[in-house]
Amino acid sequence: MARKHARTEDAEINITPMLDIVFIMLIFFIVTTSFTKETGATINKPLADQALSLRNGTILIGIRSNDEVWMNKRLIEVREVRSMVERAKAENPEGSVVIVADKESRIGVVTQVMDQVKLAGVQGISISAEVPGG
Numbered sequence: 708m709a710r711k712h713a714r715t716e717d718a719e720i721n722i723t724p725m726l727d728i729v730f731i732m733l734i735f736f737i738v739t740t741s742f743t744k745e746t747g748a749t750i751n752k753p754l755a756d757q758a759l760s761l762r763n764g765t766i767l768i769g770i771r772s773n774d775e776v777w778m779n780k781r782l783i784e785v786r787e788v789r790s791m792v793e794r795a796k797a798e799n800p801e802g803s804v805v806i807v808a809d810k811e812s813r814i815g816v817v818t819q820v821m822d823q824v825k826l827a828g829v830q831g832i833s834i835s836a837e838v839p840g841g
Contacts, residue, residue, distance in 0.1 A: 765802035766795045766829075768820055772811035776820060785816070788823035796829065807835040 768788065769777040776783050778791050792804060804824050808817050817834075824832050 765799050766792060766804045768792075768804065768806050768824070770806065770808040770812045770816055770820060772809040774813055774816045776816070785819045785823060788820055789827045792824050792827035792829060796827065803831055803833060804829050805833045805835050 767778070771777065776785055776788065778788070783791065795802065806817065806820060806824075821832055
C-alpha cells in the first residue's frame with residue numbers, strides 16, 4: 708500500500724503590486740505639492756480689516772523693521788530684488804508676489820521693492836497683513 712504524502716504548499720503573498728501602487732502615489736504627491744519659500748525674517752505684520760487669504764503667493768519678499776530686505780532666507784539689497792523675482796517667476800510662472808513688510812518699516816523701502824518687482828514683469832503685487840483677532 709503506497710503511502711501518499713500530503714504536500715502542503717506554502718502560501719506566499721506577492722507584495723509587488725502593492726509596492727508599485729505606493730511608489731506611484733509617492734511620485735504623484737511629490738509632483739503635485741507646491742513648495743512655499745519663506746522670507747527668512749521674523750516680521751510683525753500690520754493689522755487690516757479687509758485682509759484676504761491668497762493661495763498662490765509663492766514668491767515672498769520680507770521687509771523688516773530696520774528696512775532689511777529678505778528673500779529665500781537670505782538678506783539681499785533692494786537692487787537684487789528684480790533679478791531674484793525674475794528667477795522665481797521662471798521657476799513658477801503661476802506664482803504671485805507677496806511683500807511681507809513689518810509695520811515699522813519705512814514706506815520708501817516698500818515702494819522701492821514694489822518698483823523692482825514691477826520691473827521684473829510682475830503686475831499683481833500683494834502686501835501681507837494680519838486680520839485682527841486672527
